[in-house]
Amino acid sequence: MDHTARKNQGGPASWFSALSARTLGWRWIIPAVTLIVLIIFFVLPIVRLVWLSFTEDAVPTWQHYREVLSDAGTWMVVQHTFWMVLGSTMMALVLGVFMAWLVTYSDIRAKKMIHVMVMLPFIIPSYIITLSWTQLFRNSSWFSGFLQWLPGTMEAPDLYTLPGMMFMLGLSNYPLVYLFTVAVLRKIPQELVSAARASGSGRGTVFRKITLPLALPGIAGGGLLAFLANLDNFGIPAFLGIPGNITVLSTAIYQEVVGIGPSAFARAAVLSVLLGIIALLGTFLQWVLLRKSRQLETAHEETRPRFSLGLWRSPVETVVWGFLIFISFVPLSSMVSSSLLSAYGVDFSVETITFSNYTYILFENEKTQGAIGNSLLLALWTAGTALIAGTILAYYRVRRPSALTRGAELVTGLPYALPGIVLALAMIFAWMEPVPGWNPGIYGGIGILMIAYVTRFMILQVRGSMTALMQVDVSMEEAAHVSGAKGFTKWRKIMLPLLLPGLISGTMLVFLTSFTELTVSSLLMSAGNGTIGVTIFDFEQAGYTHYSTAFSTVVVVLMLGVIGSLLLAHQIWKKKVVKI
Amino acid sequence: MSTLLQDVRKTFGDTVALSSIDLEVKDGEFVAILGPSGCGKTTLLRILAGFETPTGGSIKMDEVETADPRRIVPPEKRNIGMVFQSFALWPHMKVKEQVQFPLEYHKYVPQTLKKRKKERVKEVLEMVGLEDYADRMPNELSGGQKQRVALARAVAPQPSLLLMDEPLSSLDAGLRMEMRREIQAIHRKTGTSIVYVTHDQAEALAMADRIIVMNHGTIEQMGTPHDVYSFPQTEFTARFVGKANMVPGTWTKEGFHPLSDSSISWPSTWIAATFIKNGIFPVRPEQFQLNEGGEGLKGEVVNSQFQGKEMHYVVDVEGHQWTVHAPADVDVSIGEEVGLSLAGVEAPGRNSAVSVSS
Amino acid sequence: MSTLLQDVRKTFGDTVALSSIDLEVKDGEFVAILGPSGCGKTTLLRILAGFETPTGGSIKMDEVETADPRRIVPPEKRNIGMVFQSFALWPHMKVKEQVQFPLEYHKYVPQTLKKRKKERVKEVLEMVGLEDYADRMPNELSGGQKQRVALARAVAPQPSLLLMDEPLSSLDAGLRMEMRREIQAIHRKTGTSIVYVTHDQAEALAMADRIIVMNHGTIEQMGTPHDVYSFPQTEFTARFVGKANMVPGTWTKEGFHPLSDSSISWPSTWIAATFIKNGIFPVRPEQFQLNEGGEGLKGEVVNSQFQGKEMHYVVDVEGHQWTVHAPADVDVSIGEEVGLSLAGVEAPGRNSAVSVSS
């Protein structure tokens, strides 16, 4: 009794010392664990890959570099890559920022719908998008007819060119910029814009001088992802570049990998290193841009429109919806109509329409349901893991910027920039026998896909979380600390509610991209672990185009359902959980 | 620039922030808006700037209609400058860039200033004492430094209407005095109209040509500092501006009997009719004289605060707690019995028109 | 909680925000930190809270080392409450939720309070006059209302050390008086230690047990309000706390000859050695007596400000501009010739130890 009393008496003092010791322990443990995990999951596979480029039969050599770099073709490829990525990233930036600005600040109607429409390119499998666009622009299409009917000498653009590739890539990846920019724009305090207008600047100047620089963290974050996505994209350069004979790094790497020479992998690894360097340059550029940007002081999200389009509202809405419907209608309609046909190339008419493809997909083929199940599981797992780990990483990166955390951001970006096939190979190298002679059985099961997906898509979440975190002033956290909340409580009650919209956009991206992932899974999947992407790919390869389109249609409908329910969940969270 | 507000109202949902404001700010006038927290000062200023659309009423600037509930002239088309209560510094710009910004974009900057932007930036930064901070970013400044940058930014382009929302609240007394002088100098030199929002009556009294006392979204009283201070029309103004104690009692022909104690009579004076009707004599703390001997109303000292040159006492007289300011050499302790009498009551000056608000 | 700072230093890059601070805050003491904008007040407070790691020196709380340059006890493990200069309200929480938050999570909340959280929230909201605003979101509040929420949030859990960073700067005089009284009441009732940052010397003089005058990151002087006000040790303190005019002249045995005018002699008095050494007599504005007749030092009125109960004049005496506070009934106009003499100089009280800072 006496003892307890004394203990209580000495309470504060002993608490301090005991806790401070513990705190110190924890402070070291979390970064240490993070570091180890990062090294194992991100650094090792890449190191393994790079190592390959320097060796010939396990003997170090420069030979592959000498060979590849002295080849004039390589430099041509690098040049193509450079222009393609530059052009498409620019397009994604302009389109993404403009749409984000319009949707967040203007009084345009049906914002939620626009939001979902913008995300469509992430839901429709990318090969279908490309295919349908090339069909649209071919000579016999209704679109060409329409253009000829118009006065003047307009012709459907030739997509099998560098600008064509930029266009398709830009169109596919602008949602990345859009999503990240929206998150930031909402957080810019109205007051800062007011101050600029009181200083006499009109809307244009305010946008250029205030809004744009303040939104830079989001724009640059989304822009970097679009850049990386453009860099690693294989489908579009393969589809459009082969007929146009334009080779970029991702297709060149594929050509090397499938070439069956003894040094095929080594040469592919050399090209991958080149690609990695370009990716790092992009990341570096983004840092330079962001170096001067500062955190905003409020974290309040203002969803009220900030300016009125006035008389322009209807025309602007018409243009925006025209654009959105056009760019999603083209692939969707081609996908849906193909899925309803009994055979490829027949005309669309009452006799040729059939639902048998759907019946087959939904009820007769056992693999499809398994694939949906697997993809759903993988997407949920990846999104969940990335949400937690990515946010922790982003937190340290934003709040304690240091060489270490910057490096961590960098390495998580690389797996996203590498072409899928290269990453898949690196995963095999790293995970089949993590320690020579010991095969833990990760490879050959669904485990390897779980790891590969997280490795590949983590950066989407890291960027999303970083953008969100940069909008929350430190004083919000400090106020929580003096109120006695830390760790879990602080996150649940203060940080998450403030961060959620930003976190969600990252998580949504991770979820959507892993849900339809193809290249990595096509190398790493194993029996019974087929994914949606692989299944569609199989149908396509075997010439069952109508099955693949039917399945794609099912998947798109499913995804729209998922997005819808996520939006709903967010609403409910906003209404209920946060307010408690 | 002259500004005319007629029947301006503003509501946020259910909250009435402003109800029926009629106000004229003449060209070159320095008007202070004085009122307690939440009375609608910032809202009024934001309506003047063009950031809020009034729910009702109209605003004319230089005879031109600039706002009614349907359409407003946007802020950038008005020849204004504004200091925001929350500073609203742009986190991505250096101090000197913040100040240079309006010089570049403000539509009405005199050509002479446009030509020497860099010097002008230097000039206003010197004026607010931040010449050494030109290259800092906002997050490297202290609260008061931020506020001074906001001030410099607003005055740099010499707008013809300057709107200031508590521009000195984060400054220490010395700096505040200095800034007051600077603002007065700007006002004199450029003849710009100034609407100055503050909750600090000393600031309003010292600087303004005219004071608008606001409460609960309405104007309680307008007038010169002297009028508002010495001849409050309402209890609120008396309390808020003069921190007056409301002494209840009886008004008779000869004067006022505090607490209806007929043995004491305070001289009749110019006083608003409402007070007479309500049987109240407003006494400012320094009008009371504290008699250690005990003459006058008997009371007990319940609180004392040291204020350097004077002492602030709270004296309990029959359950009423009145504030009394006494010279520093009057030294009574808490619990002591004292007497309170009236020190001196002045008459309105010749040229001060006592304006009676509705 | 008692707090001991030894040789605490803090630099931001090249900026030295604090240099070698030695300070003890005793259990239950009310310490005010007073200083001009940018002198390091906020930085000192943030170090006390545990948000900044000192660049050098050490901090002990209740005898336990809580911070040195390598490791610090995090804020949530300290029994503190804090009012932020920028309020730092959480934008997603209602006013009542803001206040309830620390009651739920603060480690040291007394059990009695924990049990009646809802009532406690109501209680502190009433205390700050916001009982009707419990369900508002922060963006629906005015500046002063936000500040009061921040205050309520800090005091709700009854921490044993309360850190306040200009907690009343956005409030009007009346409300500020009320809040001062509330804070004093909290201090008396709970015996919590308070470190109160302010740039307003009236606030510091009125409330604190002890005042720390800071300038340029160092402590200029510490002492009771009376000492700091009446017996400044440095020119800075004299100017900052008493707004004193520095009158140059000659010190002799008999007294002081202002402007070395041997025909005038001001009585010698308790005054810090530095002043004597520098041949300066610090005169606070109210210590001057303004003689319309012209006795004393001859000067010309160059500025006058109405301040209600008194007039503030600036008088030019041989090129020196001195501030003089005169009663409201002294009425001289700008340009008039006046004389200045010394009104009264007090001696240090028996129990005021004049502390000399380094």
Add this chain to the structure above:
Amino acid sequence: ACGADEDTSSGAGAETSDISGNLSFYTSQPDQDATALISAFNEEYPDVNVEVYRSGTEEVISKVQAEKEAGNVQADVMLVADSVTFESLKEQNMLMSYESPEAEGIPENFVDPDHQYYGTKIMSTILAVHTDNVEETPGSWKVLTEEAAAGESIMPSPLYSGAAAYNVGVMSRKDDFGWDFFENVSSNGVTVVQGNGGVLESVAAGEKSYGMVVDFIVARAAAEGSPVELVYPDEGVPVITEPIGIMNETDNEEAAKAFVDFVLSKKGQEVSTEIGYTPIREGVEAPEGLKTVDELNVLSHDVQELLETREQDKQQFADIVGQQE
């Protein structure tokens, strides 16, 4: 057929007891085909659990190569498009030599002399035409170089597809064609796409009129009603055989051998015929619309030489197409 079925399954019952375990089967066959093959195999060997990894030929090979690089090849049996690919595996000592008793029914030129791999079916690359665009069915590959096909032809890229590379390798070495043929085709405005699927889609949709494409997918599309026709040009067709082979490091040699035997057996060949492929075994009927081995005029070349020159061939092809614009 019913009686025969019962025969084999009862016969299989005797063998069941000694062959079991896991068998890792890497293939580029479409999913359905592989599934059909395995379920037929499991009727005879119910205790063998066949795990399939299925992807494009290129992916399968990359995966096996990566496994080798990582130090442990997981595949037991492999079945991918062309013999050149197997030749390269053979060169790297990754294949096991096995003399299958079922091999006698298979033409000698489709069997590796060292018995490391065997062809399993006949897939010829033919000329597909869009029936609405082309009135007169051509009889020669040369149509691709003529005016009629200017800008109207399409073929898969040898840079991306091993099967396509095989075709180019063989044809460029035939007197009838040579590299001149490809130069002419190229200057006649051929479109090169990634794979056979793309060629079929383009021709079926009428976007292009002539396509160089593997036979069975055309036959399948035509059967479903697509406006495409399948043409066996007079000069002959290059043929790939989807060979099968056992990996050197197999963990389950018994089962692997049984599997190879089954695929080459009459029963196994019938399974692939049912799916729509030309059987490689003599005496098994071809599906409708396709020619059997003996009816075909096969263009072929020494596999070893093709392997050695493959990179060169690809480069040459790339150069030719690159000059096009």
